[in-house]
Every structure is written in structure tokens, then in C-alpha cells.
Amino acid sequence: GAGVSQSPSNKVTEKGKDVELRCDPISGHTALYWYRQSLGQGLEFLIYFQGNSAPDKSGLPSDRFSAERTGGSVSTLTIQRTQQEDSAVYLCASSLMTDTQYFGPGTRLTVL
Amino acid sequence: GEDVEQSLFLSVREGDSSVINCTYTDSSSTYLYWYKQEPGAGLQLLTYIFSNMDMKQDQRLTVLLNKKDKHLSLRIADTQTGDSAIYFCGGGYGGATNKLIFGTGTLLAVQP
Numbered sequence: 001g002a003g004v005s006q007s008p009s010n011k012v013t014e015k016g017k018d019v020e021l022r023c024d025p026i027s028g029h030t031a032l033y034w035y036r037q038s039l040g041q042g043l044e045f046l047i048y049f050q051g052n053s054a055p056d057k058s059g060l061p062s063d064r065f066s067a068e069r070t071g072g073s074v075s076t077l078t079i080q081r082t083q084q085e086d087s088a089v090y091l092c093a094s095s096l097m098t099d100t101q102y103f104g105p106g107t108r109l110t111v112l
Numbered sequence: 113g114e115d116v117e118q119s120l121f122l123s124v125r126e127g128d129s130s131v132i133n134c135t136y137t138d139s140s141s142t143y144l145y146w147y148k149q150e151p152g153a154g155l156q157l158l159t160y161i162f163s164n165m166d167m168k169q170d171q172r173l174t175v176l177l178n179k180k181d182k183h184l185s186l187r188i189a190d191t192q193t194g195d196s197a198i199y200f201c202g203g204g205y206g207g208a209t210n211k212l213i214f215g216t217g218t219l220l221a222v223q224p
Contacts, residue, residue: 004154006154031210033211033212035212035214041216042116042200042214042215042216042217043155043200043202043212043214043217045211045212045213048211056211059211091154091155093155095210099210100143100145100157100160101157101204101210101212102157103147103154103155103156103157104154105153105154106153106154
């Protein structure tokens with residue numbers, strides 16, 4: 001079956017612009033996670049969605065970052081007024097409840 | 113918070129065994145994972161071990177967990193050039209949010 005998909009695969013934007021990154025989880029997976037992988041850094045947890053529960057936003061680095069998950073499936077991560085330090089690979093993962101997480105290929109964001 | 117550390121680089125010859133090490137600070141992880149990331153790709157789950165286990169073997173992969181020393185290792189037998197990638201260890205905490213805390217990753221370079 002299909003895995004986690006993300007779009008776009010690459011995004012280049014100018015400083016100050018807003019960007020939207022999309023994640024399509026594995027069908028039937030109730031949990032969805034966003035992580036960020038910065039150059040020279042490990043993977044950093046950003047946000048977690050589980051069913052209809054309130055999301056765990058504890059990893060979002062600033063109020064410029066937000067995410068939503070519509071209909072319990074597709075999720076969009078939005079970064080407003082992008083800064084150069086936002087340049088990273090943004091990875092999405094999904095799982096059945098809190099079981100093993102399966103990752104998408106990521107979106108490479110470059111802020112000029 | 114949790115801190116996970118890995119060495120940054122390991123170079124081995126094809127056919128040799130590789131051992132990638134990981135240490136962590138928080139012993140409350142329910143599961144400990146190893147993920148593989150090939151160039152330009154997302155994370156691929158390799159294997160995981162429950163925190164109440166000492167060892168898990170899966171074909172060429174052997175995971176050892178020393179809870180007393182908070183040390184996790186991944187041994188790859190008969191390392192192949194296709195094993196060249198970045199390897200991440202991560203701890204999952206179950207509960208309401210099974211967010212993963214990752215190390216910085218170990219780049220494994222396999223020389224022919």
C-alpha cells in the first residue's frame with residue numbers, strides 16, 4: 001500500500017514569505033507527527049495529532065509555525081514570515097495510535 | 113529533557129561488521145528505535161526493541177540494549193555498500209504522545 005507522502009519535495013522561498021507543506025499519512029493511521037531536520041542537527045519534534053484530540057504543539061519553535069489536520073487525514077504545516085533559520089527538511093510521520101512511526105520522504109525548505 | 117547522543121561518523125570496509133552506538137539520558141523510553149536515512153530520502157524504520165529486552169536479532173541486524181548504562185547499539189553483519197546511510201537512534205515514550213527523541217545520526221560509510 002501507499003506510504004506517507006509529502007509535497008512539495010523541494011520548496012525555495014524568499015525570506016518573509018509564508019509557506020505551506022503538505023502531508024498525506026498512511027490510510028487508517030490515526031496519529032500524525034511533524035519533525036524538522038536541520039543541517040548538522042538531529043531530528044526535532046514539532047507537533048503531534050491524534051484523532052480528534054487537541055494536538056501536542058510543544059515542539060513548535062515559534063508562533064510563526066502552525067499546523068492543522070483536516071478530517072483526521074491530510075495535514076498542513078504553515079510557516080509564516082519565513083526566516084533563513086527555518087531552512088531544513090520537514091518530515092512527516094504517521095502511525096496507528098502510538099505505534100511505530102512511518103516517515104514520508106520529507107520536504108526540503110530553503111529560505112533565501 | 114531527553115538527550116540522545118551518537119558518534120557522527122563511522123567508516124568500515126565492505127564485508128566487515130559495523131557497530132553504531134547510542135547513549136541516552138532518560139530511561140523512561142518504552143521503545144528504542146533505529147532508523148536509516150539514505151541520501152535525499154526520508155527515514156526508514158530498521159528495527160526497534162522494547163525497553164524490557166536486552167537483545168533483538170533481525171537477519172544481519174543485532175540490537176543490544178544496556179539499560180543500566182543507557183546504551184543502545186546496532187550491529188550490522190557483513191556490511192554492504194548499500195548500507196551506507198545515516199543511522200538514527202530514537203526513544204519513544206508511549207503514553208499520550210509517542211514523540212520520538214532522536215540523536216544527531218551516525219553517517220556510515222562503507223568502503224568497497
